Amino acid sequence: MKRAFFAILQRDLQIAFRRVSEIANPLLFFIIVASLFPLAVSPDSEHLRGIGGGVLWVVALLSSLLALEGLFRADAEDGSLEQLMLSPVPLGVAVLAKVTAHWLVTIVPLVLLTPVLALSFALPVGVLPVMAFALLLATPTLSVLVALGAALTLGLRRGGAIVGLLVLPLTAPLLIFGTRAIDLGVYGESVAAPLYLLAALAALAVSLGPVAIAAALRVGVE
Amino acid sequence: MKLPRWFHLFGSPPFVYRLAGALIPWLGGIACTLLIVGAYWSLVVVPPDAVQGEVYRILYIHPQTAYVSMMAYVVMAVTAGIGYIWRIKLAHAVAVSAAPIGASFTACALVSGSLWGRPTWGTYWEWGDPRIMFETLLLFLFLSYLALRAAFEDRDKADRVSAILAVVGVVNVPIIHYSVLWWNTLHQGPTISKLDSPSMATEFLIPFLIMMAGFTFCFYWLLLSRLRAEIVERERDTRWLQDALQGGRA
Amino acid sequence: MTNEGRGLRAEDVAIWRGDRCLFESLNFELRPGQLALLVGPNGAGKTSLLRVLAGLASPTVGRVSWQGTAVDALPPELRGAIAYRGHLDGLKKDLTVAENLHFFAAIWGGTADLSLLVELKLEAQAHTRARHLSAGQRRRAALVSLRVAASPVWILDEPMTNLDAEGRAIVMRWLTEHLASGGCAIVATHQPKDFERPGALVIEL
Numbered sequence: 001m002k003r004a005f006f007a008i009l010q011r012d013l014q015i016a017f018r019r020v021s022e023i024a025n026p027l028l029f030f031i032i033v034a035s036l037f038p039l040a041v042s043p044d045s046e047h048l049r050g051i052g053g054g055v056l057w058v059v060a061l062l063s064s065l066l067a068l069e070g071l072f073r074a075d076a077e078d079g080s081l082e083q084l085m086l087s088p089v090p091l092g093v094a095v096l097a098k099v100t101a102h103w104l105v106t107i108v109p110l111v112l113l114t115p116v117l118a119l120s121f122a123l124p125v126g127v128l129p130v131m132a133f134a135l136l137l138a139t140p141t142l143s144v145l146v147a148l149g150a151a152l153t154l155g156l157r158r159g160g161a162i163v164g165l166l167v168l169p170l171t172a173p174l175l176i177f178g179t180r181a182i183d184l185g186v187y188g189e190s191v192a193a194p195l196y197l198l199a200a201l202a203a204l205a206v207s208l209g210p211v212a213i214a215a216a217l218r219v220g221v222e
Numbered sequence: 223m224k225l226p227r228w229f230h231l232f233g234s235p236p237f238v239y240r241l242a243g244a245l246i247p248w249l250g251g252i253a254c255t256l257l258i259v260g261a262y263w264s265l266v267v268v269p270p271d272a273v274q275g276e277v278y279r280i281l282y283i284h285p286q287t288a289y290v291s292m293m294a295y296v297v298m299a300v301t302a303g304i305g306y307i308w309r310i311k312l313a314h315a316v317a318v319s320a321a322p323i324g325a326s327f328t329a330c331a332l333v334s335g336s337l338w339g340r341p342t343w344g345t346y347w348e349w350g351d352p353r354i355m356f357e358t359l360l361l362f363l364f365l366s367y368l369a370l371r372a373a374f375e376d377r378d379k380a381d382r383v384s385a386i387l388a389v390v391g392v393v394n395v396p397i398i399h400y401s402v403l404w405w406n407t408l409h410q411g412p413t414i415s416k417l418d419s420p421s422m423a424t425e426f427l428i429p430f431l432i433m434m435a436g437f438t439f440c441f442y443w444l445l446l447s448r449l450r451a452e453i454v455e456r457e458r459d460t461r462w463l464q465d466a467l468q469g470g471r472a
Numbered sequence: 473m474t475n476e477g478r479g480l481r482a483e484d485v486a487i488w489r490g491d492r493c494l495f496e497s498l499n500f501e502l503r504p505g506q507l508a509l510l511v512g513p514n515g516a517g518k519t520s521l522l523r524v525l526a527g528l529a530s531p532t533v534g535r536v537s538w539q540g541t542a543v544d545a546l547p548p549e550l551r552g553a554i555a556y557r558g559h560l561d562g563l564k565k566d567l568t569v570a571e572n573l574h575f576f577a578a579i580w581g582g583t584a585d586l587s588l589l590v591e592l593k594l595e596a597q598a599h600t601r602a603r604h605l606s607a608g609q610r611r612r613a614a615l616v617s618l619r620v621a622a623s624p625v626w627i628l629d630e631p632m633t634n635l636d637a638e639g640r641a642i643v644m645r646w647l648t649e650h651l652a653s654g655g656c657a658i659v660a661t662h663q664p665k666d667f668e669r670p671g672a673l674v675i676e677l
Contacts, residue, residue: 007578011564011571018566079560082528083617087579088552148390152383156373165369166387169362170394172355173401180405201397212390215306218544219382222529309530376490459491 004089005097012101023105026067030110033059034117045122052121053131053182056114057175060135061142061168067106068146069163071098072154072217082221091217092210095147099210103143111135127185134181134191137198138174144209145170151213154220173201233310236462239453242446249443256436264429280338282429286437288331288353291360292395294324294441298367299392302385314381315456317388318371319448323441325364331357352402359398363391377456478539479503479656480525480554480625485534487520494520495677496533502656502673504624507647509667510660512677518660519558519629521677525658526556526627538625552580555623557631561614565603569594569613572602573620580621588616592642608634618646626650626657632666640666 016023037055038048075081075098084094114135115128123131149163156162181194231237264282271278298320305313335354336346348354367384374380457463479502486496494517502508510518523529525536527543536543538553546553563572569589577584589595592612602610611634618626631643644666647657659667664674 003581004579007575011567011575014571015564015566077560078565079558079562080564082556082558082560083562083576084579085528086526086552086554086556087621088548088581089579090548090551148386152370152387153373155376155379155383162369162373165362165366169359169366170391170398172359173394173397176401176405197401208393212386216383216386219379219386222379222523 001089001093004087005093008084008089008094008097009101012098013105016101016105023067023109026063026106027109027113029066030059030063030113031117033062034121038121049122049124049186052118052123053127053186054175054179056117056121056131057135057178057182060110060114060139061171061175062164063110064107064139064142065146065149065164065167067110068099068102068143069150069159071102071147071150072220073150073159076154076221081217085218085221091214095151095210095213095217096206099143099147099213102147103140107139107143108136111139123182124186126188127182130185130191130195131182134178134195134198137195137202138178140202141174141198141205141209142171144205144213148209148213148216151216151220154217155222174198177201233308233312235312235453235457235460236466238312239450239457239463239466242450242453246443246446246450249439249446253436253439253443256432256439260429260432260436264433268425268429274342277338277341280334281426282433284331284334284338285430286434287327287334288357289434290437290441291324291328291331291357293438294320294327295360295363295395296392297445298324299388302381302388303392306382306385306389311378311381311456312453314385315452316445316449317385318381319445319452321364321367321371323444323448325361325368327437327441328357328361328364332361352405355402355405356399359402360395363395367391479506480543480658481537482525483535483537485521485524485531485536487517487524488532489517489520498534498675500673500675502625502658504654504656505651506656506671506673507651507667507669508656508658508673508675509664510658510675510677511662511664516677518677522556522558522627522629522658522660526554528556552621553623554625554627555618555621556627556629557614557618558629559633561602561610562617563602563610563614566601568599568601569605570598572613573616576617576620580617582620582622584620588619592616593638608636608639611635612639612642615643615646618650624655626655626659628657628659630660630662632661632663 034056037051041047041051072081075084085091087094111132115132118128118131119125145167146163149167150159152166153159153163177194177197181191181198184191184194260282264279270276298317301313301320302317304310305317332354335357339348339351339354340346367387370387371380371384374383454463454467481501482498485498487494498521500508510521512518520529524531525543527536527546530544538546539550541547541550543554563569564575567575570584570586573586573589574584576582586595586598589598592615594609594613597605597609597613602613605613615631626647628643628647632640635643647659647667650657658675661667
């Protein structure tokens with residue numbers, strides 16, 4: 001099972017690195033949308049500091065939606081998904097491997113980029129590690145949720161906007177805890193509570209999520 | 223997992239169709255009576271509130287609709303889950319019937335809440351209030367369930383896919399609820415609310431509970447009416463239904 | 473009689489598409505070493521039935537079991553018992569043929585035997601990405617999974633599509649070996665004559 005997990009992980013990483021543009025697009029989207037806010041709201045750094053944390057969280061949410069929305073589509077179209085389902089590998093394990101691979105190649109760079117963008121939003125330097133860490137804890141849950149949306153819409157010709165409809169309401173707790181960690185960090189208070197809660201959600205999502213995703217995939221390939 | 227035999231009776235469309243048909247007039251009658259009595263009691267009999275005046279009377283509509291909206295989500299998720307696990311088509315039909323009713327009650331709760339908010343908080347919409355936030359998210363959950371269903375042409379697939387979403391949603395509802403509460407206590411938004419008062423004088427409590435029961439019966443009345451329509455839609459090609467419909471007309 | 477219920481068994485299977493019934497009351501049992509041919513006009517539901525037999529879809533009515541357990545809920549020790557080759561290759565187009573083979577081996581728990589590629593006359597393409605293969609070559613490469621998996625049940629949907637005489641001969645040879653070693657197979661085809669052999673079950677839809 002471990003061998004199969006790493007085989008799927010390796011395969012998806014290999015494919016991702018052979019199609020670099022697909023990794024780069026969500027990142028570019030992230031940067032561009034974040035840059036629109038100073039234009040749309042106000043270039044005043046006092047103002048930006050106030051909204052920066054929230055803006056970056058929401059944009060990170062949207063970018064990961066963009067990045068993972070088609071997670072299972074290619075596999076369904078070339079038949080490798082049905083082969084995986086028939087193989088001895090439990091589908092939940094395969095799902096976890098795929099989500100992990102895509103989290104590594106699309107979400108982690110995004111998390112690494114966030115502190116840079118946070119600086120441009122005039123957030124204090126001290127809060128950057130907190131922000132990156134909170135994102136690192138929140139994105140596994142987020143990836144599982146988006147993967148679930150992708151799996152639920154697999155039977156449709158196009159996923160697109162509907163994945164956002166399904167997933168975004170479910171991400172409210174992540175947003176609340178994540179931005180709270182930043183706020184607490186900005187005021188120099190202890191950020192432990194929201195980070196623990198994010199970690200708890202991640203544990204819940206990573207353990208139960210693949211089961212739900214696998215169930216949705218089975219309906220999707222029929 | 224083995225299910226008791228009576229359970230399978232509830233998986234039989236003709237049985238449920240007839241049962242619902244028999245229950246609907248009763249539920250409707252009870253709901254209407256309770257709502258009329260409750261409305262008269264809460265609008266006319268009980269005196270205005272010392273602090274809030276007449277405005278507080280929203281208390282007889284708003285918490286009830288909010289309660290029914292949450293109950294509707296649970297009913298939807300539980301029946302969808304039963305339908306998915308034991309492959310009972312009728313359970314999916316119940317879930318589908320519950321969704322629009324739940325969404326409507328959620329909308330009613332939001333509207334009544336904001337009508338109360340205007341004179342009390344001075345604004346129709348207070349983002350800082352956790353209940354508004356929660357009901358808004360609940361409305362989104364109902365709407366995303368309906369949107370997912372609508373996207374599928376094949377009813378059977380729509381049933382199973384949306385069931386997974388409903389079950390995931392119901393796991394999330396408490397998380398969303400508590401995260402929103404927690405978010406609110408930290409933002410220190412306006413939490414002053416008459417609706418929270420732990421003790422309520424008996425004279426206010428009785429119409430409150432009557433309205434609560436009235437709306438609950440109203441929900442099940444609507445649910446069974448929609449369920450019957452849903453069964454007709456799903457079973458339109460079957461003999462028993464054509465016989466039943468002809469028999470009804472004769 | 474000891475084999476009763478040990479093979480691939482369909483009981484009272486019906487498949488509906490929307491409001492239309494493709495077929496109903498289908499009963500058969502495929503015993504070890506037996507071949508079944510599935511024939512019928514386009515749109516008769518051959519592919520739908522094969523997907524149901526593979527456990528990828530569930531029948532509208534009825535039950536399909538392998539060794540007594542439902543195929544869409546096989547216990548861990550029976551998982552992987554059914555190999556299915558449908559219209560899709562199941563190859564990742566961005567990986568080379570050899571990489572695809574290694575992946576199959578890792579997933580199915582076998583070893584990646586590169587000599588299989590020699591048998592399939594694909595050794596020259598071992599390091600070509602699947603994207604750049606011809607349709608026939610991709611089809612051959614996809615056959616590799618049958619040998620890697622060593623599943624006792626083969627479900628093949630039009631296995632000869634896009635294959636040349638040599639490719640068809642390979643399929644025939646592998647199928648014969650598979651049946652001889654006690655495996656069973658069900659093949660959907662428009663040329664049942666090619667596959668005919670004593671004891672073969674013919675299922676007409």
